[in-house]
Amino acid sequence: MTGVAGGLVPAVDPGGGEPLVGILTGLFLLFVAAKAGEEVARRLGQPAVVGELLGGFLVGPYALGLVTPGESAVVLAEIGVVVLLFAVGLEVRVDDLLAVGRAATITAISAMVLPIVFGVGLGLLIGESPSSAAFIGLALAATSIGITSRVLGDMGVLDRTFARIILAAAVIDDVLALIAIGIVSGVTSGDLSASTLLLAVAAVGLVALGFAAARRARGLRREVFTWPLFADTPLVPAFILMFGTALLAAVFGLAAIIGAFVAGLIVAETEARDELEHEIRPLQQIFTPFFFAVTGAQLDLGALGDPGILALAIGLAVIGIITKTAGGLIGAQSVGRWGALTVGFGMVPRGEVGIVVANLGLVGGLLSEGTFSAVLVAVVATTIVAPYLLQFAVPRADAEAAGEPVRKPATSG
């Protein structure tokens, strides 16, 4: 069987270390596990992202032990989440962010402040450090625009007023959370004192710069991307912009995904938008599963055997759901009682952003493995529960808007 290890004919020199065939087999297993997990999850009516996480968990070191993600897996995962946030930015117009109504703004702020306050409170209550508690609060604060959009799209209600409020609020929430993530992670990883203000200014400045660039990019012709001879389509220049902006954000002490998101916002204003939304999809399909699989492989469910951690997970999940719902009820009363509830429910799923934050805390050494697992379980719980909550509230909000009795599901458009 020496042929197995010696048989892979690498086109390039792996340069020592683990044989290339082993690395590639590990990557293959992670990818297949993520997709198999997604398949099972979707057949059971669960969100795809949960399946990808559990697939990675299953083949990872805390379950079957088939794969321990190494440098390549981590790099593919990082590119995956960068591509994901770029794609999210691509779905958002600066106008939708700047011309938000009162409802979206109040909803976004409420649905961000409440989870942070209660999350940090719970963290401090159980004796975590302020930094650690901040990460717990942040992980509960961010709404996943990706998951929210997908659920609303699947239900065919993206054109409703409550859906527009959810989207606008989720975007504001996302930007606030990204800035907060950048600040908190910059503060906790760098020096805590002098650079705090600078980092905050840099964070706001970079996003403001990105917004300004996006406004100036409005209506830019496709040729802005395709003037190089190597660019038959806008993809490669946009990929370079995305990658470069992500690294620029990193140099400024922000998260790389902030840069990618802003790059998406900029590109979204140009005439290349539709074409790029189409071209980025294959990259998302191939790169992004690595992020969820690698993240899942870090999930130590055994830690939940500890009653304290299990209780924390439950507590965080409950706080996560109630505070977001309250945010919607506070901010979106203008669309009625059921409409406001729908907005709140729409803010519930945390998805990848919550996972990113939890990871930041883990990587920065601010969250213990146990607390990380508790946060991850809580994040996953909000993602699982949101589609059911929306299924319950959306028809009632629709009926309410149509002036019909709320008990009877409406079919009006």
Next chain:
Amino acid sequence: MTGVAGGLVPAVDPGGGEPLVGILTGLFLLFVAAKAGEEVARRLGQPAVVGELLGGFLVGPYALGLVTPGESAVVLAEIGVVVLLFAVGLEVRVDDLLAVGRAATITAISAMVLPIVFGVGLGLLIGESPSSAAFIGLALAATSIGITSRVLGDMGVLDRTFARIILAAAVIDDVLALIAIGIVSGVTSGDLSASTLLLAVAAVGLVALGFAAARRARGLRREVFTWPLFADTPLVPAFILMFGTALLAAVFGLAAIIGAFVAGLIVAETEARDELEHEIRPLQQIFTPFFFAVTGAQLDLGALGDPGILALAIGLAVIGIITKTAGGLIGAQSVGRWGALTVGFGMVPRGEVGIVVANLGLVGGLLSEGTFSAVLVAVVATTIVAPYLLQFAVPRADAEAAGEPVRKPATSG
């Protein structure tokens, strides 16, 4: 400036070693260098692949020393060449391979045997070992169907008879070369004696199995790929098939790219073909430049300062051009004198396949750095010269086919 290194907020744990920001910056530089190199090359009327190679060379350790490709770059490069060969397979129909006319077959065999004979001869003449000489011959034997197709497409002559012969012969040539690569690399990396026959049988068997699978796959509905719920499009299942088949080929002692090529052949017969050709393009655009950049980064042009190596490079380039041209003249007389010359010229570019073979030799320790550089320069030379040769011959072949005086360029379609 501690913020620079500490500032990247990785979404996943890099797990020690080089910081993630450094790895990602290196990858970014390689990608940008490849694209900048392509841009310069194309503005100068040179083939894109040459620019990508030189871009990688420029930032690599033998020139500016900005990047030394590590594990991640090598993995991205390997996935890149696997995706490339999958895409090539996707362009080819089994029918075109099986129903080849006499001209294509004789051309393919002549244009493969002659470079091997003369390449091996030159190798032995300069005192290389038989294995090493075999790699030199192989590197000169394979025709790059990708480059050939692109040049013919750019000239708008893909519908001509000589173009069909070139394409069919190049495909046969490619398959023969891939089998030969698999056998030679298997033999030279494993035990040399007993397993030789087994490996040859496995190589032919796997390709035959792939062909049989492709024939059985004919007309398979799109749903064969999209039945999983995770598969909104055929891309992810096809990617899994490609990746899995590449690893299967590796397990059988063949090159991973053979598996990818066969996977492409299979998918090409199904109804998902057109959609996949479209979906694979973004992956090719992002992954494949890493292959050429990483390969270029291994090119030690300093070795050409050695008069012996320089002479070898020139000798290999001359042999490479003359033997392929002779192959066309021998096999394709049926389309006239200029037509046959065009066929021969069309077989000249070696491109990525020649580079892959040279790399195999380098990785396997069979080619010295100096000989590797000489082979690479010769391969690059054939790629640079081919478009000019075709520019010269194609209008004359067209005129000849139209019965016009050969001196006057024809415009007939």
